[in-house]
Amino acid sequence: MPNDSITLTLPDGAKKTFPKNTTGYEVAESISTGLARNALSITFNASILDLDRPLKSDGEISINTWEDDDGKYTFWHSSAHILAEAIQELYPDAKFGIGPPIETGFYYDIDFGGHSFGQEDLEKVEDKMIEMARKKSEFERETVDQTEAIEYYKKKGNEYKVDLIEDLDDQEITFYTQGNFTDLCRGPHIPHTGLVKAVKLTSLAGAYWRGDVDSKQLTRIYGVSFPKQKLLKEHLEQVEEAKRRDHKKLGKQLKIYMIDQMVGPGLPLWLPNGTTLRRTLEAFLRDEQLKRGYQEVITPHIANLELYKTSGHYPYYQDSQFNPFGVEGDEYMLKPMNCPHHHRIYSSDLRSYRELPIRLAEFGSVYRYEQSGELNGLSRVRGFTQDDAHIYCTHDQLKDEIKNTIELTQHVFNTFGMPVDIRLSFRDDNDKKYGGNSEYWDRAQAEIKEVADEMQLDYRVAKGEASFYGPKIDFIIRDAIGRKWQLGTVQVDYVMPERFDLTYVGSDNDKHRPVIIHRAPFGSMERFVSILIEHFAGDFPLWLAPLQAKVLPISEDYSEYAANVESELKAIGMRVEMDNRSEQIGSKIRDAETSKIPYMIIVGSDEQDNDSVSVRRHKQGDIGTFPLKDFIYKLNEEVNQKQLPPTHNS
Known part of the structure; x- marks a missing residue:
């Protein structure tokens, strides 16, 4: 009977008929056993769902693995719950706020009550998370009504969850349970905790409940997790590389x-x-x-408040805007949009x-x-x-x-x-x-x-x-x-x-x-x-670099020729300076390298006699000697084509 079946559009665009209430896992199995084995969740009609959710209508479906953003979202969402389960084991009086996945992992906001929690406590929580994960507890979904949900958290003395639930009028309310931990959550989650093989809790921060500075400040624990220990190792190496590239340091x-x-x-x-x-x-x-x-x-940088009321930016974005101020009986505001x-x-x-x-x-x-x-x-x-x-x-x-x-x-x-x-x-x-x-x-x-x-x-x-x-x-x-x-x-x-x-x-x-x-x-x-x-990493393409080249005379004897090279480069619009200090040439090169200047143009007697330049490229070293006019042509081509740096790892 037609009403007993649904038609799903698969990731490759093919349409296939399944019995109504087929689960995402069964769809994955029909595509590939390997895909089903690696599946973390599904995306059905643009909503991310648990693998075991029964599908009741036609629609588009994709199977999310670790390789997909939606798969990582599910994995890190589940890891936040494992973090909360570990905290509950170690600190039974802790109360939980929110624990979402983010682009680079997850966090959970926690009220530890009178207990102090610091950086030194993270390692034991990591160990407890791995212990919890190894139990391979399944994530079980339960639908509850609002009254039941509020009563559950009132008994636990958790005013934060009660606050959240009271805002959920006319919305389906669901709990997820794994092991001995139950959380208010709309999902989705991975099939079981055992898929989490590696965890790193990365940092702590303070976070006001619901962003309100008048509310209590909770402890926010950030973390990241992976299905393989090797992936965690690669991630930590990337973190170190990111520190080297930190724009605050390089800026x-x-x-x-x-x-x-x-x-x-x-x-x-x-x-x-x-x-x-x-x-x-x-x-x-x-x-x-x-x-x-x-x-x-x-x-202008300011405008009458009525402008932003008409657009809806005020009061919709009111919390992220500077306060209005009075001008001749009207209210004005710094432009937010x-x-x-x-x-x-x-x-x-x-x-x-x-x-x-x-x-x-x-x-x-x-x-x-x-x-x-x-x-x-x-x-x-x-x-x-x-x-x-x-x-x-x-x-x-x-x-x-x-x-x-x-x-x-x-x-x-x-x-x-x-x-x-x-x-x-x-x-x-x-x-x-x-x-x-x-x-x-x-x-x-x-x-x-x-x-x-x-x-x-x-x-x-x-x-x-x-x-x-x-x-x-x-x-x-x-x-x-x-x-x-x-x-x-x-x-x-x-x-x-x-x-x-x-x-x-x-x-x-x-x-x-x-x-x-x-x-x-x-x-x-x-x-x-x-x-x-x-x-x-501060090594900008030539067309974008604030200072594109530095002319380095070997000694003062060649300053006049160096100044001529500088003038010719400036004439074609290059941003160039001459280093005429009485420093050794090696010192001038080191300074230019540290400043990440794309080209170092070295001139001495041979260059002066032959109307040429010896050139070093940042991070590449010596790239040869060129007639000045040929080098100018080369620079023009590189700028006009907006070429990437030769050492750029795109």
């Missing part, structure tokens, strides 16, 4: 930026080297935008369909209130510049405009040798945070997926990751040592045209709503530069 060494307490935490000052780097990045993107028909605008300003520019004139698409771009500074404990160099700041653009187009133009923004974003990351993973971030229908008409959301999500399919993008769908006003395409790049960073984003927005009453006159002489695309390849200049520093 100081290379004089990129500084943080000054008198100016304020989270408000970076760009030094000359950093300013050159940043302006070069801006020029690169500005040129690409001009080729694609963007118009640049500039908007550029988009409302651009919408007002669009609405300042009567628009015709013949003008569309209108593409407005800005390197616009915005301000967000981040708690001091969350600030981190350039990667988490309170004042930053977004490479924002907003495209106002007709519905018929939408798909082509999305494609163009995707191509631009891909071009940006390809230029830096950064492989890209793509995530389609859609709404979670069970979450009430999203604005706008559900029909618009469904339409926008369908169109984004159509574009991704037509462009044959390799993507995954993530429910619940959308912005409050629209679904988006997120670009997650991998740096030179394999770490992932979410950077560029493309968002489709049907909500703001309604809120700002944006219109254009169509060919029928009636008014219509445009569609808006929000787009920012870099995301923010500050965070992007922090990632670039670490991606290249």
Whole structure:
């Protein structure tokens, strides 16, 4: 009977019929015994589920292993529960807050009551976690009603879980149990704890309950886990390499930026080297935008609070915004977003369909209130510049405009040798945070997926990751040592045209709503530069390096020729300096190497006599002697082609 079967679209696109209530594990087994053996969870219709969940309807299914992001999510989610189980064994009076997976592992927020817990306690918790994992306890899911769930945690004296449950009206509430530990959780989890073979608890931090500074501060334990000990060893080696590349350390060494307490935490000052780097990045993107028909605008750093009330950014993002302040009887606020300003520019004139698409771009500074404990160099700041653009187009133009923004974003990351993973971030229908008409959301999500399919993008769908006003395409790049960073984003927005009453006159002489695309390849200049520093370990491509070459005369006798070389390089736009100190040439070379300058140009008697230069490349050493004009041509080619450094590990 038709009602007793379901049709599933498998990862290879094939459709296959299964009995209703077939589990994800059984689907995996039907594909491959090896796949079933390595399966951690499934993704069914964009939701990550336990392997043993019965499937009751048609849909798309993928099997998640350790090689998939969704598989790691499940693995680390389960590891957070094993951490809590270990803590419960060692500290029976501990009370648990939240324990989610994150991009690089997991954490759990814990109230240890009167017990002090420090770095020295982590090792014994690690040992207990492995002991718990070896029991191979299955994760068992149970659905409970709200009253029952609240009563359970009241008996345990856990006010944190009660607080969470009271916010779950009209939502399914589930408990997961492994061994002697039960937790409020919507899942999913791995089949059993025994899959966790290696654990490292990495750090401790304080965390206010639900981010409220007036609430109690809990102890946050961070950790990471793996299905093989070898993977943990590789991870720890990567951590050490990341320390070597730390942008805070290199940013100081290379004089990129500084943080000054008198100016304020989270408000970076760009030094000359950093300013050159940043302006070069801006020029690169500005040129690409001009080729694609963007118009640049500039908007102020503050605006009337009514602007952000209309957009919904206030009060939606109120906790992360600086407080409003009074000006002549009105309330103003530091700009948290550029988009409302651009919408007002669009609405300042009567628009015709013949003008569309209108593409407005800005390197616009915005301000967000981040708690001091969350600030981190350039990667988490309170004042930053977004490479924002907003495209106002007709519905018929939408798909082509999305494609163009995707191509631009891909071009940006390809230029830096950064492989890209793509995530389609859609709404979670069970979450009430999203604005706008559900029909618009469904339409926008369908169109984004159509574009991704037509462009044959390799993507995954993530429910619940959308912005409050629209679904988006997120670009997650991998740096030179394999770490992932979410950077560029493309968002489709049907909500703001309604809120700002944006219109254009169509060919029928009636008014219509445009569609808006929000787009920012870099995301923010500050965070992007922090990632670039670490991606290249400070060894920037020649076109991007703040100082591209240093001319090193062997002695003062050759200073005049060295100055001539410097002048000729500057004449073609190279950023070059001459080191005319009375130091030994070896010392000058060492200093240039430490400063990670791409080229060292050494001149002495032979070079002067032959109008040539001897050249060293950073990290490569001596690369030969060239006629000056040939070397200038070589530099021009390397800059114009935006070549990656020869030693870059992309």
